Amino acid sequence: xxxxxxxxxxxxxxxxxxxxxxxxxxxxxxxxxxxxxxxxxxxxxxxxxxxxxxxxxxxxxxxxxxxxxxxxxxxxxxxxxxxxx
Amino acid sequence: xxxxxxxxxxxxxxxxxxxxxxxxxxxxxxxxxxxxxxxxxxxxxxxxxxxxxxxxxxxxxxxxxxxxxxxxxxxxxxxxxxxxxxxxxxxxxxxxxxxxxxxxxxxxxxxxxxxxxxxxxxxxxxxxxxxxxxxxxxxxxxxxxxxxxxxxxxxxxxxxxxxxxxxxxxxxxxxxxxxxxxxxxxxxxxxxxxxxxxxxxxxxxxxxxxxxxxxxxxxxxxxxxxxxxxxxxxxxxxxxxxxxxxxxxxxxxxxxxxxxxxxxxxxxxxxxxxxxxxxxxxxxxxxxxxxxxxxxx
Amino acid sequence: xxxxxxxxxxxxxxxxxxxxxxxxxxxxxxxxxxxxxxxxxxxxxxxxxxxxxxxxxxxxxxxxxxxxxxxxxxxxxxxxxxxxxxxxxxxxxxxxxxxxxxxxxxxxxxxxxxxxxxxxxxxxxxxxxxxxxxxxxxxxxxxxxxxxxxxxxxxxxxxxxxxxxxxxxxxxxxxxxxxxxxxxxxxxxxxxxxxxxxxxxxxxxxxxxxxxxxxxxxxxxxxxxxxxxxxxxxxxxxxxxxxxxxxxxxxxxxxxxxxxxxxxxxxxxxxxxxxxxxxxxxxxxxxxxxxxxxxxxxxxxxxxxxxxxxxxxxxxxxxxxxxxxxxxxxxxxxxxxxxxxxxxxxxxxxxxxxxxxxxxxxxxxxxxxxxxxxxxxxxxxxxxxx
Numbered sequence: 001x002x003x004x005x006x007x008x009x010x011x012x013x014x015x016x017x018x019x020x021x022x023x024x025x026x027x028x029x030x031x032x033x034x035x036x037x038x039x040x041x042x043x044x045x046x047x048x049x050x051x052x053x054x055x056x057x058x059x060x061x062x063x064x065x066x067x068x069x070x071x072x073x074x075x076x077x078x079x080x081x082x083x084x085x
Numbered sequence: 086x087x088x089x090x091x092x093x094x095x096x097x098x099x100x101x102x103x104x105x106x107x108x109x110x111x112x113x114x115x116x117x118x119x120x121x122x123x124x125x126x127x128x129x130x131x132x133x134x135x136x137x138x139x140x141x142x143x144x145x146x147x148x149x150x151x152x153x154x155x156x157x158x159x160x161x162x163x164x165x166x167x168x169x170x171x172x173x174x175x176x177x178x179x180x181x182x183x184x185x186x187x188x189x190x191x192x193x194x195x196x197x198x199x200x201x202x203x204x205x206x207x208x209x210x211x212x213x214x215x216x217x218x219x220x221x222x223x224x225x226x227x228x229x230x231x232x233x234x235x236x237x238x239x240x241x242x243x244x245x246x247x248x249x250x251x252x253x254x255x256x257x258x259x260x261x262x263x264x265x266x267x268x269x270x271x272x273x274x275x276x277x278x279x280x281x282x283x284x285x286x287x288x289x290x291x292x293x294x295x296x297x298x299x300x301x302x303x304x305x306x307x308x309x310x311x312x313x314x315x316x317x318x319x320x321x322x323x324x325x326x327x328x329x330x331x332x333x334x335x336x337x338x339x340x341x342x343x344x345x346x347x348x349x350x351x352x353x354x355x356x357x358x359x360x361x362x363x364x365x366x367x368x369x370x371x372x373x374x375x376x377x378x379x380x381x382x
Numbered sequence: 383x384x385x386x387x388x389x390x391x392x393x394x395x396x397x398x399x400x401x402x403x404x405x406x407x408x409x410x411x412x413x414x415x416x417x418x419x420x421x422x423x424x425x426x427x428x429x430x431x432x433x434x435x436x437x438x439x440x441x442x443x444x445x446x447x448x449x450x451x452x453x454x455x456x457x458x459x460x461x462x463x464x465x466x467x468x469x470x471x472x473x474x475x476x477x478x479x480x481x482x483x484x485x486x487x488x489x490x491x492x493x494x495x496x497x498x499x500x501x502x503x504x505x506x507x508x509x510x511x512x513x514x515x516x517x518x519x520x521x522x523x524x525x526x527x528x529x530x531x532x533x534x535x536x537x538x539x540x541x542x543x544x545x546x547x548x549x550x551x552x553x554x555x556x557x558x559x560x561x562x563x564x565x566x567x568x569x570x571x572x573x574x575x576x577x578x579x580x581x582x583x584x585x586x587x588x589x590x591x592x593x594x595x596x597x598x599x600x601x602x603x604x605x606x607x608x609x610x611x612x613x614x615x616x617x618x619x620x621x622x623x624x625x626x627x628x629x630x631x632x633x634x635x636x637x638x639x640x641x642x643x644x645x646x647x648x649x650x651x652x653x654x655x656x657x658x659x660x661x662x663x664x665x666x667x668x669x670x671x672x673x674x675x676x677x678x679x680x681x682x683x684x685x686x687x688x689x690x691x692x693x694x695x696x697x698x699x700x701x702x703x704x705x706x707x708x709x710x711x712x713x714x715x716x717x718x719x720x721x722x723x724x725x726x727x728x729x730x731x732x733x734x735x736x737x738x739x740x741x742x743x744x745x746x747x748x749x750x751x752x753x754x755x756x757x758x759x760x761x762x763x764x765x766x767x768x
Contacts, residue, residue: 003596003599003600003603004138004578004586005479005540005577005578005603006477006478006479006480006540006578006588006589007137007477007478007588007589007590007591007592007596007600008578008586008587008588008589008590009137009138009139009140009586009587009590010140010585010586010587011095011140011141011142011143011585011586011587012095013138013139013140014095014096014097014098014134014139014140014141015095015096015097016097016139017097017098017099017139018097019096019097019098019099022102042112042267042268043108043267043304044108045100045102045103045104045105045107045108045111045303046096046098046107047092047094047095047096047111048096059096061096062096062097064102064103065102066102066103066104066300066301066303067102067103067299067300067301068103068300068301068302068303068304070301071301071302071304071305072304072305080301119582120582121582122452122580122582124448131591132591135587135590135591136590136591136592136593137590137591137592137593137596138590140586140587140590142585142587143585144582144585145580145581145582145585145586145587146580146585146586146587146588147447147448147451147580147587147588147589148587148588148589148590148591149444149447149448149471149474149478149589150444150470150471150474152440153440153441153444153447153471155441156436156440156441156442156444156445156448157444157445157447157448157451158448159434159436159441159444159445159448160404160406160434160444160445160446160447160448160449160450160451160452160456161448161449161451161452161580162448163403163404163406163432163434163445163448163449163454164403164404164432164448164449164450164452164453164454165452166432167403167404167431167432167454168403168453168454170452172580172581172582189437189438189440189441190437190438190440190441190444192437193436193437193438193441194441196437197434197435197436
């Protein structure tokens with residue numbers, strides 16, 4: 001790939017870096033408890049929490065397992081579990 | 086109103102888990118929307134978000150140097166103005182770049198009154214280079230260049246009042262916020278970019294690595310800072326205080342104890358006179374900004 | 383049509399004719415008359431540009447980066463201490479590949495403080511990735527601004543350039559100068575077309591950081607671009623010559639070099655004095671010549687080697703001092719390097735620092751020193767005050 005003049009690049013390549021590989025603990029959501037308040041979505045520094053059709057989804061390609069979502073969940077619906085790799 | 090559902094800060098960036106500044110990058114762009122040009126200073130956020138060729142920024146973004154973002158932004162704004170372009174110009178710079186090395190360029194830009202919004206992500210030390218003290222480091226925090234020791238209680242100097250310095254420049258809108266309150270951050274960013282003239286927003290972005298707490302507690306720590314009065318969220322327009330976040334204030338001890346940078350204040354036993362000095366800072370903040378919820382309210 | 387004009391005002395006219403959208407500068411002697419004149423032009427509506435009065439040279443050039451990155455042609459000017467204060471930005475501009483043109487009214491560097499002329503300021507930033515043009519007289523330095531923008535903005539170049547001229551000696555001197563018309567310059571210099579720019583409709587990140595996997599390649603590409611800048615300067619200089627009758631296709635200019643026994647190499651206004659001294663020496667049977675360096679970066683090694691071929695002795699006149707170096711001047715070693723493999727002897731003579739006057743008799747004395755093989759020295763020291 002030719003270097004872009006001035007060390008410039010277009011968006012799109014950040015996702016080459018799969019930060020999910022850093023993870024030790026993995027978030028798991030209990031949808032029975034979840035109230036769909038969206039706090040976990042807005043709190044995530046990795047933009048890796050989303051909601052679709054009433055389900056909270058974690059993008060494990062990028063989730064670093066920091067646990068902010070679990071810590072902030074007012075319904076205590078998210079737990080961090082040790083991931084087996 | 087901008088569409089706050091847009092995600093303009095990409096995943097795959099290299100910030101530490103639970104990074105406060107990474108939260109801000111994302112929230113900030115929800116506040117600005119797509120019609121923006123971002124000017125970054127050298128620092129943690131610049132480095133974790135743009136190792137060539139993997140940029141996390143889905144909006145136009147430029148980095149030149151550590152100290153000159155406000156001047157670069159001035160130049161961008163001048164060019165946009167000359168060509169009747171509509172993009173908002175936003176600086177995103179750390180506290181070292183803002184409180185210390187960037188003062189000259191910031192002062193010039195605010196004096197000239199460019200239509201820019203300067204956002205400082207304040208994690209209270211030079212984190213990118215390894216947690217050295219800056220003008221934003223709070224009193225008694227232990228950093229690698231203000232270490233606590235037998236003859237030191239850590240940083241011996243008070244945190245510089247940067248917002249007041251920019252108020253003195255005649256900034257049209259000066260506000261503080263915290264990533265602990267994401268909706269407030271987005272609202273203030275949106276307000277700043279839609280306020281003509283130079284605006285300043287200083288956002289508390291707890292740093293688990295630099296402050297010494299678990300990455301899951303970033304927001305919790307941010308809330309504790311506000312609840313004890315060591316961080317105040319407020320808004321000023323043309324130097325006049327318009328609003329501040331009210332709290333039922335708790336003693337500073339809990340906030341301090343939760344972070345390794347203040348550990349020396351409690352071990353082997355509490356240094357009560359130093360803790361009292363920090364409590365006095367919180368009390369002074371509370372009085373100055375009127376944050377205490379009165380019992381009869 | 384020739385007009386009698388102060389050098390600084392001629393430079394301001396040239397800058398105006400290039401239609402910069404943003405002008406950002408901080409006042410410093412002897413650059414001030416340029417930016418004062420530009421401010422007047424903006425105030426009078428003669429120049430439709432944003433004129434930013436900034437807090438420092440650091441901000442002046444940083445503003446230029448922002449405007450240039452947003453797609454505007456920009457202009458700045460500085461001198462001496464100002465150039466040093468912006469040094470970090472100077473390197474940054476080149477790495478970010480912004481085709482900014484900046485005038486340098488050459489002035490000595492402190493300490494001790496001196497407002498007078500030498501070329502220490504721009505020479506000290508020779509490794510920064512900008513091309514360097516040096517003017518001998520007001521006409522040449524004026525014309526070099528048009529050429530600089532044209533070369534800088536070529537998409538196979540995209541590098542910034544200094545147009546350097548001796549402070550006071552040229553900046554504050556009135557000379558007859560032909561200022562082209564706006565129509566003529568518009569025909570020579572088309573509007574700036576950025577290679578890429580900050581634009582919300584097509585977002586890119588500029589000035590990212592490079593890991594060891596990429597850094598060297600970026601530096602290599604900048605060097606390659608600077609080499610190509612040489613060709614672009616030459617081509618622009620040739621085209622300018624065809625349009626205006628003043629040809630600047632050469633990076634060097636030879637004066638009475640036929641059968642020369644000793645050749646001077648010099649940059650800037652001193653060349654006028656040297657030419658007069660050569661005429662007198664030639665009249666007295668001393669076969670001296672001059673090779674003037676017009677483009678110092680990229681260094682025109684091949685052109686110099688050709689111009690100096692067969693000359694036994696070369697005396698490089700240095701208005702700079704590379705403190706601690708063997709030859710003392712910064713230009714001499716590069717001239718010597720260009721002549722590697724020949725028997726030509728090259729000597730540096732540090733002259734005229736901090737505004738010390740250089741007379742024709744000094745040039746003649748330096749020729750005699752070179753003939754004797756004595757050089758790499760300060761010339762003209764007042765030993766009585768040492």
